[in-house]
Amino acid sequence: MNYALAVYGATGNSQAGQTALSFAKAVLASGHSISRIFFYQDGVQNASSLSNPPQDEVNLPSEWQALVQQHGIDAVVCIAAALRRGIVDAGEAERYQLPANNLAEGFELSGLGQLLESLIETDRLITFGA
Amino acid sequence: MNYALAVYGATGNSQAGQTALSFAKAVLASGHSISRIFFYQDGVQNASSLSNPPQDEVNLPSEWQALVQQHGIDAVVCIAAALRRGIVDAGEAERYQLPANNLAEGFELSGLGQLLESLIETDRLITFGA
Amino acid sequence: MSQTSVCIISSQSPYRGQGAREALDAALVSASYDLPTSLVLMGDGVYQLLDHQAPDQLPRKNLLAMFKSLELYGIDTVYVDSESLAERGLESEQLLPVYTLLEGDGVATFLATQAKVLNF
Amino acid sequence: MSQTSVCIISSQSPYRGQGAREALDAALVSASYDLPTSLVLMGDGVYQLLDHQAPDQLPRKNLLAMFKSLELYGIDTVYVDSESLAERGLESEQLLPVYTLLEGDGVATFLATQAKVLNF
Amino acid sequence: MATLHTVNKNGQPLELCLRVVNKGDSLLLIEDGVYALFEVPDILAELIKDVSLYVLEADVLARGVSNRNELEIELVDYQGFVSLTETNEKTLSWF
């Protein structure tokens, strides 16, 4: 089957990122494919290139990066949710004259349409709420 | 009286940043002083230089910046909470070889000791939870 | 995309965070792709339709204004779970009249027919 | 700093987010400044002391291990609200035995005496 | 020591606050906590006997919440919130 995941929480106040990551690995281990992971709401923090937790904690952005690059998964971060929460790529940083960019490699900013497309076109969309 | 504020939430999943900002303005308007605002937990996102909400929404980091600079308030962001959530200044970015920094001007990273110091030494510490 | 219909469930209160606003955005985008889109308000989500909201007090964007223009965007079906109203002591007259009330098992029955659902 | 005592109230469950961990960090920092520090667990916070936690399953850092070393850090007073246990059907034997149980109005009475309190 | 309690949502924050509030304390409902006027008016009516009850005006107006049961609750603005933190020796925040 072809799966898509929607992730609405990050490390700070939610377990969503961690649960979604473990679920994604199990989907792939079960022989299914994942076409897209869509990060929305506070889930956009999963795509920060600047998160740097202590050694004894998981660095979720790095884990996602490794997973999506190894399996060629589309990792999409909702652009409106990201701008609101301070996650930007080089293009948006330039457009809005922001002093830096912090979208980790392997992720791309795009619109909510990508979430709706996944809902309609994949066999299963599984949501991980905050 | 001398006040300190502790702020534990940001825009995404909480009203804490907004309530704390309105409260801070009222404290100053009442003739009191604020020695320090301490941003902890998800509240560290209030200090992002990259947050860029749509025109019809409040940009909390800019609002805080204006307030603390105008009134000479110490705006401290907990360093451990910030690193975990991808908020870093130039020094930390260099130390951990991160690709950029995103702590807005007017804020500084420091330890939890600053929160305890404010609790002990100010007349009132008011906490705004997520 | 095909003409499959989409159902958005929104159960967050309007002004705590961005949850309610971002659920509504998802519904609007769905409708903008000409997908038949319904919106179901349950739990604290019913507060989104409470009349006489004045979020400029905070200040926040007025969600109620967005609900008033839902039909323009092609969303003509907003369902409200009547039990969620009753638990909050709300009368249906206190809400902006743009919705259909689902009584009893109405929400369960409706959701069982929907293949494509997004929770918020 | 003076010898004022500090009370930290922790009412979050251990592994949902970082709330419980970050409350414990605040207590440890308080004690490291030689401030007499007490920790009060209420509501979902009592789950932090539940025995036999294995958070390496997630993986997350083991909070229980931090509680085992609290005395080393100079925190010898951990209070647990007995009503919060009862509501969850928990017996006090299911918790790591490093705490004092506060029955009835115990928490209210204790907090009323504390000048410097931090909620988490 | 007179205490101001703030409550920013129903559920656990309100429950824990009710467990520790003492006679003579003040309680201020803020943010989603103001929905208590709709959800638990009976609990608030009982509480008023021992505790001074306040709601933050901006949050009440923003949400369109009304004091339907005509409880003895005072509407305060942010300056009123500040005054409450002055007159009470400490503030506990339930969230």
Place this chain on the structure above:
Amino acid sequence: MATLHTVNKNGQPLELCLRVVNKGDSLLLIEDGVYALFEVPDILAELIKDVSLYVLEADVLARGVSNRNELEIELVDYQGFVSLTETNEKTLSWF
């Protein structure tokens, strides 16, 4: 259309799920939702009559939660979670 429901905490998420769950559906408790074994065992015992009930093993073990009331609940790992999303035509997430 058989549905898998996931619930990640008690309170509103569990309540709303219970309101819409249909006979033959499956319910998987994840994250803080596994505390339902302690907090609402009677509700779960009632639910089992119509619904297949599962808990996510990693979250149960991480938290030290036990199935004290010996409810007929199946422990599943992440692969088992995936299987449930296969066999049910859709998944609703309550959070």
